[in-house]
Amino acid sequence: MSIRSILQAMRPHHLSSGFIAVLIGYTCSVAIICQAATNAGASHIELGSWLTALGLGIGLTTIGLSCYYRMPILTAWSTPGAALLITSINGVPMNEVIGAFLCSSLLLAVCGFSGLFARIMRCLPLSLANAMLAGVLLHFGLDLFHVLQQQPLLVGTMLLGFLLLKSCLPRYALLLVLLLGMGIGWQQGLMQMNGFEISPIQLQWTTPSLSFRSLFSVALPLFLITMSTQNLPGIGVLRAHGYQPAVSPIIGWTGLTGLLLAPFGCYALNLAAITAALCMGKEADPEPSGRYLATCCAGVIFLLTGLLGATVATLFTMLPQALIMTIAGLGLLSILGNSLHQAIQTDGEREAAMLTFLVTASGLNYWGIGAAFWGLLAGGLTLSIQTGGWRIPWRLVRGLS
Numbered sequence: 001m002s003i004r005s006i007l008q009a010m011r012p013h014h015l016s017s018g019f020i021a022v023l024i025g026y027t028c029s030v031a032i033i034c035q036a037a038t039n040a041g042a043s044h045i046e047l048g049s050w051l052t053a054l055g056l057g058i059g060l061t062t063i064g065l066s067c068y069y070r071m072p073i074l075t076a077w078s079t080p081g082a083a084l085l086i087t088s089i090n091g092v093p094m095n096e097v098i099g100a101f102l103c104s105s106l107l108l109a110v111c112g113f114s115g116l117f118a119r120i121m122r123c124l125p126l127s128l129a130n131a132m133l134a135g136v137l138l139h140f141g142l143d144l145f146h147v148l149q150q151q152p153l154l155v156g157t158m159l160l161g162f163l164l165l166k167s168c169l170p171r172y173a174l175l176l177v178l179l180l181g182m183g184i185g186w187q188q189g190l191m192q193m194n195g196f197e198i199s200p201i202q203l204q205w206t207t208p209s210l211s212f213r214s215l216f217s218v219a220l221p222l223f224l225i226t227m228s229t230q231n232l233p234g235i236g237v238l239r240a241h242g243y244q245p246a247v248s249p250i251i252g253w254t255g256l257t258g259l260l261l262a263p264f265g266c267y268a269l270n271l272a273a274i275t276a277a278l279c280m281g282k283e284a285d286p287e288p289s290g291r292y293l294a295t296c297c298a299g300v301i302f303l304l305t306g307l308l309g310a311t312v313a314t315l316f317t318m319l320p321q322a323l324i325m326t327i328a329g330l331g332l333l334s335i336l337g338n339s340l341h342q343a344i345q346t347d348g349e350r351e352a353a354m355l356t357f358l359v360t361a362s363g364l365n366y367w368g369i370g371a372a373f374w375g376l377l378a379g380g381l382t383l384s385i386q387t388g389g390w391r392i393p394w395r396l397v398r399g400l401s
Helices: 003-009 012-039 044-069 079-088 094-114 116-123 126-150 152-168 173-187 212-240 247-264 292-307 309-317 321-331 333-343 347-362 371-386 391-400
Strands: 075-077 269-271
Touching (some): 012 075, 012 079, 012 321, 075 079, 079 212, 079 371, 094 212, 094 269, 116 247, 126 152, 126 212, 126 321, 126 333, 126 347, 152 321, 173 321, 212 247, 247 269
């Protein structure tokens, strides 16, 4: 099918579903990415480069994979990965942060093209992966109520609006709450819109380097979170809607694209799950065979927003910090709840999962290695002891052989 025939086949409902998916992706995640980049010491130009690289990477992989496989394959940045970065890159030099991005994307590409993805996922207990994710996300929920004390009118109104809108307009709740918060912030004089302008595309190269600390604190946890909490659910959503994707090459191409864009700030590319589901229902297209057109529309929109990455960065840096933290907390609320639920579902792994959650949430840091790594290590050792010594490592060796 040619590009012309794809464009001719597109209908308004394809554009609508794709646009909603992009909006939800941005309102849920951009504030978290901005905070992660700020914690890494990124300048305004570097922040714009991060968003540009991510937008271009998502757009290109979504359009390419969707058109090639004729399936609604939507890629995304890793929201849990961005949340991990906020807590793990403090004090890490920018070139080492970029080196960690490069290493993580390389591991994704190798695991994809070599076929290791499915085997590794079978060996890593999902309860521990979800517990680690929940530990990383916990402080976002707590910060929501910390800023409530500082800005009670702004945060309280946004929280109440979110609860009301979630029950009647769940797809648009975050977007509407963001607009509500911006309106209140404007009225209170908290918005700093002076100097806002539309900026052209900006890609800032950062020469990567890698250290022991950035490898274990950033690269490996980012790789594990991306694989277990993003790619695995992304494949599951596709299969739940009746599609049978070619798993290995899809993961490989997202990893390779991320590898090429990592020096510009693309920290991780992966399959979308929640936003992808918006393009897989009857609202996107009555026929399952035509729903890939909705993700193609989403990919085009991501490309356009990527070209305006610096403008998006400018907009979000002008928002009040309390508003950004509130949107981040509300956007991650369901992910946190689902991770906790999945972590403690299996009786035989519950204690190991809770130890993983508590160690990760504690912020434990030894030798510059972040809490996510120590949480997985504590949970893995606990599970190994409880299941008969070295059962888990043996499963890993046997699964990879």
